[in-house]
Amino acid sequence: MPELPEVETIARGLDARLRGRRVSGVEISWPRAVDAASIALDALAGETVGRVRRAGKFIVLEFGSGRKLAVHLRMTGRLIFSTRIADLPYTRVRLSFEDGSQLAFADARKFGRLRVFDGNAQRALRLGVDALSVELTECTLRTFLRRRKTPIKVWLLDQRHLSGVGNIYACEALYHAGVRPKKRAASLTAAQRRRLLASLRTVLRKAIHHRGASVDDYVDVEGKQGGFQKLLAVYGRAGLPCRRCGTSIKRIVLAQRGTFYCPACQQ
DNA sequence: ATCAGCACCTGTTGGC
């Protein structure tokens, strides 16, 4: 499932390919893929793509007029760019450009959403501080976690606090920081908060470097898989030995999500 | 305010 590193990889790929292209048409084959709060997608016809960037787990296409298109891939969404008309399975929305190229939004499980809006992305998409933002300091984190009784892993997944971290990278960052997923957010020591912050940055940057982790359906804008799945330390490794100490990796469920950790390395 | 639990979806997996 696409999280910050996968979304960043896609956004960079689209930025390189879409800049300057002018939208000639929009085709919608699954209307519910368009968010209820969205401006009609037809409004994009005639718009020229400026920058493409990532905001949390959203891919944001900025157009010449200032109007923006945000895409959330959720579980199985894909954005595939092609210079020719291609028949991609599960295509829900298709943007065509004047030069004949196109961008397809395909999504088998229909969880992904598109939204056209004007104004500030962070606010419109209700996103907290980006997990890779320089604004995220140990001090900010301490304030955030104060009095939070929720398990730290559940807190990490709430996009209104930190944006970009999903199930895979929450598990991985907690493993590298040596912190148990179930530990109450407010009970982390200063040292644990520092380690968590450092681990988040390291893991996310490393995953971006490897073009993301292809755990389920994730592929980049050319349909290619990422490489970070081979470097995962705990995610999806229940019953396998911890790469550091050999203890069997445990799987529990927190907030309805599979959670993996090493009972020996994480306290 | 805060948090747990469910609905949304459908391809894949495991059990019989």
Place this chain on the structure above:
DNA sequence: TGCCAACAGGTGCTGA
């Protein structure tokens, strides 16, 4: 072998 229920999970909503 074939069928079907259970499962996977990010987010928004509901209700406690």
